[in-house]
Amino acid sequence: MKGKTDYTNEVVNQIAGHAARTVPGVHSLGKANIIDRLKGGKALDAGMKSEVGQQEVAFDIDLVVDYGHPVQEVAQNLREAISGQMKAMLAREVVECNINVVGVHFEEEVK
Numbered sequence: 001m002k003g004k005t006d007y008t009n010e011v012v013n014q015i016a017g018h019a020a021r022t023v024p025g026v027h028s029l030g031k032a033n034i035i036d037r038l039k040g041g042k043a044l045d046a047g048m049k050s051e052v053g054q055q056e057v058a059f060d061i062d063l064v065v066d067y068g069h070p071v072q073e074v075a076q077n078l079r080e081a082i083s084g085q086m087k088a089m090l091a092r093e094v095v096e097c098n099i100n101v102v103g104v105h106f107e108e109e110v111k
Contacts, residue, residue, distance in 0.1 A: 004054075007090055012050045012057055019085040020061075023077045025069030027105035030062045047102075057086055058096040064103040075099045 020026050030047020047062040059082065065074050083094040 007052055007092075009050050009052055012052050012086070012090065012092075013048050015085050015089055016048060016050070016059060016061075016082045017046070019081040020078055023074065023081050025066050025074035026078060027064040027066045027103075029064070031064065031102055052092070055091075055093060056095045057090070057092045058098075059094065060098045060100070062100050062102045064105050065101060067104050067106045071101060075101070 017029060020029055028047065049060045051058045061078070063075065063078065065071050078099065079094070079097045082097060086092045086094050
């Protein structure tokens with residue numbers, strides 16, 4: 001049967017956000033705000049914007065990295081994780097993945 005399947009930006013961002021959670025050194029996407037903290041966390045699609053085409057997708061992502069992890073390595077691993085999930089789940093090629101590092105998370109010492 002013929003037809004086409006479209007994906008909303010929200011769906012694409014949720015899949016990419018889930019993929020990001022598997023990457024060591026990714027603390028969060030986007031900066032946490034008071035509403036996120038009150039809700040007990042952040043949405044899977046926080047900190048990212050996407051443009052979805054019929055065969056491709058592009059991302060702009062705000063990233064907070066855990067201190068001690070090589071930032072360039074974390075960013076590259078994030079791109080690869082997202083790209084893999086876009087291919088596997090949506091049959092879309094990631095043509096661009098711009099990452100804006102917006103923070104570093106430092107573990108607080110427990111005294």
